[in-house]
Amino acid sequence: MSETIPVDVVVQLLRAVPAGPDADPAAVLADSALSEEDAARIGYEIRRLHATSGRWRRRGQELAALFSSARELAQLRDVDELLGRLVERAHDLMGTDVTYLSEFDVRTQELRVRTTLGTTAPSFLGLRVPPGMGLASQVVEGRRPSWTSRYTVMTEAPHDSGIDAAVEAEGLVSLLGVPLLAEDEVLGVLFAANRVEHAFAPEEISLLSAFADHAAVVLQTARLLARAQDSTAEAQHAYQELARHVEAMERASEVHTDLTNLVLQGGGSHDVATALGRALRCRVELLDPDGLDGAVGEAADRSRRSGRCVRVRDRTHVVAVLAGNSLLGALLLWEGEVEFGPVELRTAERAAQITALLQLKQDAMAEAEQRVHGDLLADLLADSPYRRTDLAVRARARDIRLDELRSVVVVAVPAELRREALRSLRRAGGLVGEHAGHVVAFTAEADPAAASTRIHAMAGRVARVPLLAVGAHLAEAIDDARDQVGTATACLRVLPSLGLADAAVTTDEYLPYTALFGPGETRVTAFVQRVIGRVLDWDAQHAGTLLPTLAAYLNNRMSPVATARELHLHKNTVLQRLDRVTELLGKGWQGPDELFRVTVAVRLAQVGRPR
Structure with missing residues (x-):
């Protein structure tokens, strides 16, 4: 450039750089002695300088927002809340229609949509991406960003019908995915998507990748903290379980000592229930086999088949007392201040075995005592x-x-x-x-x-x-x-x-x-046979109706009508039977002396006949 430019013009040109595209360098150079070509070159350089300045300014703003989001995310400890905020911040940074995060499952090699923002289809959340399918798998396998301006014509990654249907239902067209990497481990894929065709610029890809890098570190830290907390909780739980187990073992040892003393000191089966209830701090009842009915009976039957303590209902248990295949009873336990675990249940089962041994011992002693009493009674x-x-x-x-x-x-x-x-x-x-x-x-x-x-x-x-x-x-x-x-x-x-x-x-x-009917029973039989033997013989050969009719006749003061009413017979039938009795005993059988002997004989015959 041979011509010189006044200082004021240079200053005006420099002021035009931050003014943006609205500034007109040609108007500033109009009064200068520059040629059109030189003026055009200066204008081009001013516009290029302006674009570069704007790009760096925008880049600075994005980085400021990026670091601000990273600091905010770093303060979160709950993984679910962190994932939601992560997607929310990425959505604000990228300004896309939809932003979502797919979590990677190392065991199944699947990706599952965990958090979304901007979606409308309910089926999109929870969508599973099989290994090797779709844009997300390409991001995981390559551990680098992948994108497409038009998903339906994408050929870089294989399509899946389920994924295609979900993308179509959501109306997504262009997608950009970047990996969430912690060292070499893939935690998931962060997606920014639009419902219109869009070619993602390098600045957009770089921005989302940078955000994903920060987010991955925060997410990994949150996961490690969550695992540490879980480990601490598990250790605390294990310690509590160990303490409870030690306490349960001490109770079991106490029961074992008490039961041993009971056996050695000649205690009974009910003493076992008392010792068990004292050690387990619960109520225990020893039931006889006849008392096992309803739900308790069904549970006792299951315990009988399995040999184990069986739950009857909430906080109630029963264990059968067995001797071989014989059911001697059952122990019914109601939980008290101690919650029953495996040790308590095994303790109850051992107590049932001791109860069976003591009952067998008592039965053996009772049998021996019964034999002794039987011998004494036989000798007496x-x-x-x-x-x-x-x-x-x-x-x-x-x-x-x-x-x-x-x-x-x-x-x-x-x-x-x-x-x-x-x-x-x-x-x-x-x-x-x-x-x-x-x-x-x-x-x-x-x-x-x-x-x-x-x-x-x-x-x-x-x-x-x-x-x-x-x-x-x-x-x-x-x-x-x-x-x-x-x-x-x-x-x-x-x-x-x-x-x-x-x-x-x-x-x-x-x-x-x-x-x-004592020692003189033979004489009584002879008397009855002598007085009414012919009536008895007739009944033995026929329908056996004369003796009942004669007894009813005597009991009803010799009234045929009352006799017929008692026997539910017609009066003529009773009279016919009495005529038969007269034929067998003789016409004088109703005389005072004969009637007395007949009455006694009939009564004795009735008493001596089996019913």
């Missing part, structure tokens, strides 16, 4: 005086004083229930055993009626079926025990014929029947 009721020579001494060894026994009660108990009835009655004291198919109990009760009532009630609670019990008084000497048992047994045999099925009586109340 034997014909041979030799078997009773040292009976009093042997009974005293079992804490039984024969000279204090004042009553005997004979009870008719079904065979399958006899064992439990004997065990229950033995707790009442005295001498109890089995004789001639009945349960016999000698007691110190002076009143046979009171003794019969008490023994009947005790046996009934165990048997839970109707029972007959007959009591008899013993003299001061025990020598008449055999006779009194025989008399009570005879009375017991007569009671069902009198319509009794569940009662407690004494031999004195039914003395006429016991006298007749």
Whole structure:
């Protein structure tokens, strides 16, 4: 340039640089002596300088916003909140329509859209990108930014139908993705997308990449802190579990010590429930097999099959008490201040095993005691005086004083229930055993009626079926025990014929029947046969109607009408049957003396017939 430019013109040109594209360098140079070509060159350089200045100014603003966002993100510790704020800041920096972050799963190699901003389709959040598919996988595999100005025609990465459908539903056209890298680990991909075709400038790619680098560091730090917190929480939880386990083991040791002492000191099965409840700080109940019903029964059955403690309902457990395949009962536990864990449940199971052992021991002792009582009772009721020579001494060894026994009660108990009835009655004291198919109990009760009532009630609670019990008084000497048992047994045999099925009586109340059906039973049979034998023989060969008709006739004061009403027969039918009786017994059978003997014989025949 040969011409010179005045200083004022140069100053004006320099002032035009920051003025922007609105400034006109030609107007400033109009009064100068420059050629058009030189003026054009100066104008071009001024505009280029202005563009460069604007680019650096914008770059400075972006970097300022970038560092400001990084500082803000660095203050966050919650990962979910951090991801949301990260996408929000990227959205503000880029000014795109949609911004979202896909998290990378190292295990499955999938990407899942974790956080979005600007989306409208609900299906986009949570979208999964299979390995090797789409623009996101290209970013992960290459660990560098990838972009497309028009997604539908993109050929650099394979398409997936699910991803394409989600992109189409959201209306996205141009996408830019940059990796979130922590050292060499890919944490995810940050996307900026538009709903119009757009060619991403290098400055945009550089800006989003720089932001992603800062964000990755912050995200990795937040994750490490979260893991550290989780590890601390896990360590604290493990410590608490260890402390609880140690405490549970101490309780189990306490139960083991208590149960061992119970076994050595001869404790019972109920003592086990007490010791278990004290150690586990809970309520424990020992249930009999008969008490296992409803939900408790179902749980006990499951425990019986598995051998384990089973939950009945919330905070209630049951464990079966087993001896082989036999169910002896169950322990029912209600949780108290101690929450049941594996150690507590195993402790309950071991307690159930100890309970079974103690019950078997008690049963064995009861069986042995029952055999001893049975032998004493057999010797007491034997014909041979030799078997009773040292009976009093042997009974005293079992804490039984024969000279204090004042009553005997004979009870008719079904065979399958006899064992439990004997065990229950033995707790009442005295001498109890089995004789001639009945349960016999000698007691110190002076009143046979009171003794019969008490023994009947005790046996009934165990048997839970109707029972007959007959009591008899013993003299001061025990020598008449055999006779009194025989008399009570005879009375017991007569009671069902009198319509009794569940009662407690004494031999004195039914003395006429016991006298007749005692030792002189053969003479009674001969008497009945001699008086009404022909009627009995007729009934045996025919329908068996004469004896019931004759008994009803005598009970109704010899009234045919009342007899017919009781038997639900026509009067003529009753008269025909009475005519048959007259043929068999003779016309004088209704005379005073004959009628008395017939009445007694009919009553005895009815009593002696099985029902």
